[in-house]
Amino acid sequence: EAQVTQNPRYLITVTGKKLTVTCSQNMNHEYMSWYRQDPGLGLRQIYYSMNVEVTDKGDVPEGYKVSRKEKRNFPLILESPSPNQTSLYFCASSYRGREETQYFGPGTRLLVL
């Protein structure tokens, strides 16, 4: 089954404790992206990757890191989480070119205390 998976789905942590949210897709997509979703603010892009070893900042990259060592995986790293990073996070992937549908993961709800 074609899908984007994220882990964990829910996470409660404390300020300053490093965490990683994993994202994996099995559709051989070149493009992957991370979004955060906050009430009233829609989807805001954190980082994106056009292909392996190619990453770039989105609209709200501060406090986040990413890596793209393999085509299927695109982890989101919070080195020192803060309460303002409490949010719902979505990973998404797509082909580049004619088929451009972005497929979203199920979301990760993060609470930073």
Place this chain on the structure above:
Amino acid sequence: GENVEQHPSTLSVQEGDSAVIKCTYSDSASNYFPWYKQELGKRPQLIIDIRSNVGEKKDQRIAVTLNKTAKHFSLHITETQPEDSAVYFCAARDSNYQLIWGAGTKLIIKP
């Protein structure tokens, strides 16, 4: 860069009536405009999209129109049903291949 504005932020319609959500964009080079639906507690999913070489596209009760001159595009849902209740997002793809998203419209279908 590209900027997408979406209106209204909340739309309440009677079941069976039509709903229209409008978006405007700023970059005349944008050429791809998808609409995503996000049901409560779920992930966004593509429901329809349109490219700049087309003025209108329909899929059953859903249609999207694009006016390139005015730089706006709209989602039309006819004969609304309870399962249409959701948040709808428009987006425009900019020259860097990034989707720039509208802020979303919460559609409420009243029984």
